[in-house]
Amino acid sequence: MRSHDEGGVPKESFGLLKEELRKQIPRIGLLILVAVLGTGVGLIQPLLFKSLIDTAIPDSDLGLIGLLLVGMVIVPVLGAGLNSVNHYLRAFVGEAVAQRLRRELFNHLLSVRLAELEKFRTGELINRLTRSCGMIGEVYVADHLLPVLLNTILLVGTLTAMIALSWRLALLALLAFPFSFLLTRKTRGHAESLYDEFSTTLEAGRSYLHEVWPGLRTVRAFNAEGHERKRWQSWIERHWHIKARVTTFHELIRTLLPEFINYAAAGLAFGYGAFEIIQGRLTVGSLVAFVAYLPRSYAVLQALLGTQVNLQEARVNAKRVDALLGLERIPSGHKNLSAPSSKGAALAFQNVSFDYGRGDFGVQELTFCVEPGEFIAVVGPSGGGKSTIIDLIMGFYAPRSGTITFDGIDQRNLSLASLRSQIGFVPQDTFLWNDTVSANILYPGRSDDGGRIRQAAGAAQIDEFILGLPDGYETLVGERGMTLSGGERQRFAIARALLRQPRLLLLDEATAALDALTEQKVRAAIDVARQGRTAIVVAHRLVTILQADRILVIDEGRLVEMGTRQSLLASRGLFFDLYQAQSFDLP
Ligand SMILES: Nc1ncnc2c1ncn2[C@@H]1O[C@H](COP(=O)(O)OP(=O)(O)O)[C@@H](O)[C@H]1O
Ligand SMILES: [Mg+2]
Known part of the structure; x- marks a missing residue:
């Protein structure tokens, strides 16, 4: 709570984030437990298929088939339930971080030197208190930082299962990993400048809106509706343009290209798998199970690499919040003025x-x-x-x-x-x-x-x-x-x-x-x-x-x-x- 001291220097947003995460350790522990259970349950499903194809069907074992079918219904439902708990816990922790930032930032701004605060536009303050804090807590922590932890667990589990099924196939499939990694690294700088521009545009829009409504009488009195329409239109275009670039970046660099890399590697693995079956080194059921694991491992990999980029986005927002958290306060002394005894103050x-x-x-x-x-x-x-x-x-x-x-x-x-x-x-x-x-x-x-x-x-x-x-x-x-x-x-x-x-x-x-x-x-x-x-x-x-x-x-x-x-x-x-x-x- 040092950041509440009058005149004290508040922490930076990432410092506050860490502090809040430490407070949330019990919940994060529970989250990990749920993730481990979820991973385990998720790994069972493809093995049921393998049993069905490799054992139950060739043996015409109706009892086993019935059992496997029951498993195929229960296991995904259980997985979905664990997934919901997982989402809930993540959202909770992310929200706790966002609210912590909002609380500290608001408290700080209430006592910042006016001369410093006046350098910022109201729209900027509003945007940082709402969206920037939200991007750090609700998006970065809940959707990326915590999932890194969980995805690592999931990736280890899935890779172990894949290697157990066939290490040669697993090696081929892993070919996609270094390519995807390089792609993410190369685009990091671009991502940062994109997110920065996007945030600047949002703040400009809020600041404008904050001015135009209180000024509406003046706008009308000077027949300036057309002028303001143009200003708003130019903001819309600016927003449209940057939003399009962000979306293109997301779709192309973060989604399409990696998928291409993944599926090329998957195709290779699949073809080689067929060859292995002909050679008698792999069962059909194993290949089916392997192919079921493959998209999971890629999804997890993608999420892990995506975290790098999302860290950029969180940093861009943290910089904005820190610019405000770093504003100086008027130092307040500790002496109290005495009780009003005289008829007025000197x-x-x-x-x-x-x-x-x-x-x-x-x-x-x-x-x-x-x-x-x-x-x-x-x-x-x-x-x-x-x-x-x-x-x-x-x-x-x-x-x-x-x-x-x-x-x-x-x-x-x-x-x-x-x-x-x-x-x-x-x-x-x-x-x-x-x-x-x-x-x-x-x-x-x-x-x-x-x-x-x-x-x-x-x-x-x-x-x-x-x-x-x-x-x-x-x-x-x-x-x-x-x-x-x-x-x-x-x-x-x-x-x-x-x-x-x-x-x-x-x-x-x-x-x-x-x-x-x-x-x-x-x-x-x-x-x-x-x-x-x-x-x-x-x-x-x-x-x-x-x-x-x-x-x-x-x-x-x-x-x-x-x-x-x-x-x-x-x-x-x-x-x-x-x-x-x-x-x-x-x-
Ligand atoms: N928040 C501010 N930021 C920068 N300059 C200011 C600010 N407030 C007042 N000034 C400037 O300080 C001078 C004195 O202003 P002020 O004390 O408001 O005058 P008065 O109240 O006598 O009309 C003026 O030149 C004014 O432009
Ligand atoms: Mg005055």
Whole structure:
């Protein structure tokens, strides 16, 4: 379970696979037992034929014939039963591996550095969590890796029986083996690049689909249906093309050519067998039994060689999963923030710099303190770095240099969970689940002990609105809260933040997209919400923050002004300009 440690380096997917297989040893043992029994039963059938032809028929032994016929019915049924158990156990173990990978990968992604995760498209993440993990567990382990073990048992059994019947014939039949082996080796590199391209294509398709549906309004508004149809069509063609190549490869290199090799060798063995019978060195029954074993040994051989190629396919998928498992996590400290005794949290930035690594400025050399219970406003031109400050406080990103402290404790030493449990965060874009109003406000909890939800909704000025909904607090809000307006979503987010009674309230542009009347409601919500706690409010509309104790003015990632409204207006700097520009809004 080392991979669950916060900040620890997770195992690679093949490491996890081995670990899970070790856990499944009892089941794998049972599987081997079933396979051995199945092999034994499978070997009996051709011998029954041999007895029938070589002994029972020439001797006209009706009793033996009857017995053999009973055997011919029971043995295959028994074989089929064992085969089913075999399949079930294999599927179980394969699924266990796939689920293990899915669980670990999901856990890891939940705590990976956002800056790293943002390099991947949602479709890629979805594809790797579903298909790639499935290809490793369900396909590779269940259909190839475990069968190698079982096929080896089967091959040894079948070859022993064949050699016992006639070693000369067996030697001829074995001629096919080296040819098939060479064929597989030669095509390995090709197989890998094919599978890689196939996976890339699938991920591209998922990523596209993931974008197009949420963007449907824009698509329609710009009459872009034709454009999108073409994009989808071009993906279909790309997929068709690569799928055709994969299928051709499978049919030709993995099926047809090997079969040709096998049957050429079988023909040789058969012809030579006839010669042996004429020479009196072999019975007809033995040849019949031998010929019955032959396709089995080839099938097993094919499966064994196929495993080589399937290992390539599993590797291609493992590489994709490992690219995600290798993403760095934000290291979380272990100190907890103390119980809320004061009226709010203290916060300080000291020479904090951060950038997104795109030649942007992010934030630079920020230094400021926030006293407990203070109401701080952060204003400035769009793109100046205001949201970045909020994200740094939340610990979504780690500063490149400088320190952020909470109640005097360095953020790096704090447990992120403890830190976040004391922050009420209202992001710039409210995220709502496709669930009920109450589930969204209580998130991630479910139970509302003591009517906290009504209290929080009341403070967020949204209680009345919710009661007016068809099912009140049990109304479904639709995917991402599509059935609500921007202002309603904002107030839901405020209620959600207040429910945890945070010591520090962070609001990022909670009123930017709202009309004046709705803005007033949200402002009233903020005024109630910030009572008794520290509040940092990023605001585009200055009217939202007129009550602030202090205002930070951020431009191009720098703190350019800081002070009360009066002092900032008096100094006639950037704040004065912003204020002038919005003066029609202000009292
Ligand atoms: N996830 C991100 N990846 C790369 N650059 C980003 C990201 N988020 C913001 N930026 C860039 O960082 C700068 C500051 O952005 P932001 O903090 O969102 O500004 P504000 O909230 O003041 O409008 C901008 O230049 C923006 O393009
Ligand atoms: Mg912003």
